[in-house]
Amino acid sequence: MKHLIFLLATILLCSIQLRAQNGTVRGTVIDDKNAEAIIGATVRVEGTSQGTVTDIDGSYNLSLAPGTYKLTFTFLSYAGQTVSDIVVTADQVTVIDVRMLEASEQIQIVEVTAERTRNNESAMITLQKTSVTVLDAISAQTISKTGDNNTADALKRVPGVSIEGGKYVYVRGLGDRYTKTMLNGMDIPGLDPDRNTVQMDVFPTSLIDNLIVYKTFTPDLPGDFTGGVVDITIKDFPDRRIFEVGAGLGFNTATTFKKDFILYEGGKLDWLGIDNGTRKLPFSYDNNISSSLAILEDPKLEDYTRSFSNQLEAEKRNNFLNQSYYVSYGNQYNKEKRSYGFNFGLTYRNSYQFFEKAEYGEHLHDVDPNYLQFDEENFRTSKGALGINNVLWSGMLGGAIKSKKSRLTLQLFHTQNGEKAASEREQIDGIDQYESVADILSYSQRSISNVLVTGRHKLEKMEIEWKNSFTYSIIKDPDLRVMQFAKQDSVIVVETGGSSQTNRYFRDLNEINENFRVDFMVPFKQWSGLNSKVKFGVYETYKTRSFKSYVATLNSDGFVIENNADDLLLEENIWTPTNTDGTYVTGYQDKANTFDAFMNIAALYAMHELPLHEKLNLIYGVRLEKADLFFTGQRQQVFNPETDKFDNEHTLNELDVLPSFNLIYTPVENMNVRLTYSRTVARPTFKEKSLAQIFDPITEVTFIGNLNVEETHIDNLDLRWEYFFASGEMVSFSGFFKNFNDPIEIVAFSPVTPRDITPRNIDNAKAFGLELEVRKNFKFIHEKLEGLAFSANLSWIKSTTKMDSSEINGRNQWKKNGYTIDDTRAMFGQSPFLVNTSLSYTHPEIGLTATIAYNVQGKRLSIVGAGRTPDVYDMPFNSLNVKITQAWGKNKQYRLSFQAENLVGDDNLRQYEAYYDPTPAVFQRLVPGRSFSLGFSYVLR
Secondary structure, three states: OHHHHHHHHHHHHHHHHHHHHOEEEEEEEEEOOOOOEOOOOEEEEOOOOOEEEOOOOOEEEEEEOOEEEEEEEEOOOEOEEEEEEEEEOOOOEEEOOEEEOEOOOOOOEEEEEHHHHOOHHHHHHHHHHHOOOOEEEEEHHHHHHHOOOEHHHHHOOOOOEEEEOOOEEEEOOOOHHHEEEEEOOEEOOOOOOOOOOOOHHHOEHHHEEEEEEEOOOOOOOOOOOOOEEEEEEEOOOOOOOEEEEEEEEEEEOOOOOOOOOEEOOOOOOHHHOOOOOOOOOOOOOOOOEOOHHHHOOOOHHHHHHHOOOOOOOOEEOOOOOEEEEEEEEEEEEEOOOOEEEEEEEEEEEEEEEEEEEEEEEEEOOOOOHHHOOOOHHHEEEEEEEEEEEEEEEEEEEEEEEEOOOEEEEEEEEEEEEEEEEEEEEEEEEOOOOEEEEEEEEEEEEEEEEEEEEEEEEEOOOOEEEEEEEEEEEEEEEEEEEEEEEEEEOOEEEEOOOOOOEEEEEEEEEEEEEEEEEEEEEEEEEOOOOOEEEEEEEEEEEEEEEEEEEEEEEEEOOOEEEOOOHHHHHOHHHEOEOOEOOOEEEEEEEOHHHOEEEEEEEEEEEEEEEEEEEOOEEEEEEEEEEEEEEEEEEEOOOOOOHHHHEEEEEEEEEEEEEEEEEEEEEOOOOOEEEEEEEEEEEEOOOOOOOOOOEEEEOOOOEEEEOOOOOOOEEEEEEEEEEEEEOOOOOEEEEEEEEEEEEOOEEEEEEEOOEEEEEEEEEOOEEEEEEEEEEEEEEOOOOOHHHOOEEEEEEEEEEEEEEEOOHHHHHHHHHHOOOOOOOOOEEOOEOOOOEEEEEEEEEEEOOOOEEEEEEEEEEOOEEEEEOEOOEOEEEEOOOOEEEEEEEEEEOOOOOEEEEEEEEOOOOOOEEEEEEEOOEEEEEEEEEEOOOOEEEEEEEEEEO
């Protein structure tokens, strides 16, 4: 028995040792023409009996003893391919990706060396070249070379894409409403659920397999985009083990170590983006507190008042360098019949912003239009300091299992954001030179939790793919404190019912979003033997939102404070039954900002890819989308229940037919001429199609919902010529035309409330554009310049909107004598030009990558004026950024990066422009300063 145990133990140890000595050859086999995976291709080790076949992803895996090998790849109707000089090292993964050509009389077998096959970038170019839609793609290999740490940085390299605020994606100069973001092909709401795009800097690039930007519509894509769709694909089967950890520190010239930086104490968990309850409303939302309690001398009023935090004043605080950290790990394991993959990632960022002289302007009015102009008498100006602390972290965990003909994936994602801000400003009313001071303390906590389950199955004559995504979003704005006081001869006075505002706002939003889709793909040969396919599927999105709001007011009539709002809630100044002159609280549930709504979008689509000739491909199809929105809520004051109160009101009921037609002509190899027509849609958000009246104390803008706003229908026509060179180079020229029926605009609510805005529909808008795209390296000059590459995307767009009679009449009423009002203007949200350029240098041998990038968009109309209230424009922001990454070590596992942003030092400016005064005026000005950061990372593969 002892001998048997010893023998078994010896065999086990030997097998473990032998296995440990083996290395792994792994890769993917794809069709060279269309970049699609080849399922069931045979992979054999020449000179041995070892071999395998590719799985549902076209992937294969071989465990081999250390040495040099030759692999043979074969598949029916494809030319065989052998790859020689494959070096296998013990306990290491060697990745060999293969591109197979269809068999012909001229080509029966292809033999290459291992070095020629390692190029995932070329797969992305093939995908772009052979795609049925206009798209741009970035591979994981490209991201690895550039050293980008998050998705926002990587997308800056995509032609036609601009990143707003360092995180939001705009495509072709169109605003957020016309750009959409997906994660693994599924909708995912962002930290701001009223945006179509997701905050891109929450996704670490170490977990990304590829990024694809679709610029034209096909029926298998969601119908609610017009500019573009950004699809982020997360790795579920890393090609090899990868562990990456990194950290960064950043300095901003306008923020870091400023002695006048302001903020406030907050809670003990603010560093995690979580309020620990110190700002929580101390009683239920439906508890209305009346001033009658003070008249009745009810002691409960004292308890209510003391239950609130007594910090009302912004205070000077120290701020540290901006910090960022991330860690990720992924690997795959292969068994005889199944493969297992997983990945994990965690990112954390803590950053500060300080605007020492933030400026906000409000245009007032005069009775005589001949005196309307932007001068001190007609303006209310707010100026002062604004300090912001933003914490953002995200975690991602994914796992997958696959066999030869099926794959299942589970991914979990959570992101948490907490933004704390303090503002201290003075306001001057131009008409009567009335002065006031304000302290504003705010905190916004936002989180998204997402679960995604997907499956893909290869049947004999059909492929089936299904996905289900569940997302839970929470947004809390607890204890938003707005303390504004009159200033009389340098004395600050609290006047109840006067110009003072001593309000505290509590807002709570919860949203559930579930998406489900099933896609079927049937390949077949058309009449001349060319590959054709039919694709069809179903899709459904269900969203529900609950929003509630509470307003509390501190009452202290005639109270004089000494430049500190905290005086209001000092112990000796709080109302008690024996001190009835003190401060007390009243409060009520804000009915207009308390509502429930849900939306359901059901879709059915079918499309056919039909090659009419070897050089001519037709892709056509249609998507049906049924959208329903139901609203429950009421106005603040209910005078007529039929018009002021709604119970599950069916406010949106639309069936949209969205056709698509794509014709691709390939006159010569690597050249395409594309003609595309499609119809898409843009829908109002929950906030827009509601009765909400949401006040932003920082910008002093109030958003007012509109139940009458309807969806927009857009007809899109694109003509594009493109030519692809080697190694990711290309040039293209495009022309596009878009016709918007019932476009949604954000307009001034009325002439007398210029900082109140609301959505509305207008009849029609049109946009015509030309786009030039170039990606070229300098190898054609000299081979040593192969690493130097230039990328540029230049867009020019002419947009027009025909104003309706009410808008024209409103402007005519307030125009100056002798001034003519046109009946057209620029389209809301559309930039007239877009410039994206970059110059990069990559030297893989020494591990150096350097990029300088410049981006600017032309000014765009952001708020449409009303009568005497002028239009507001977002002015161009000239963004000049530099990033340098140096890698070193045996496998270039150490990386040091330096990044400089906003080197031009431009301002974020929104300004008034009016037909009655050629001189613009400030609506909002923020000076972000220049940012410099240094990062270090370690990568183990």
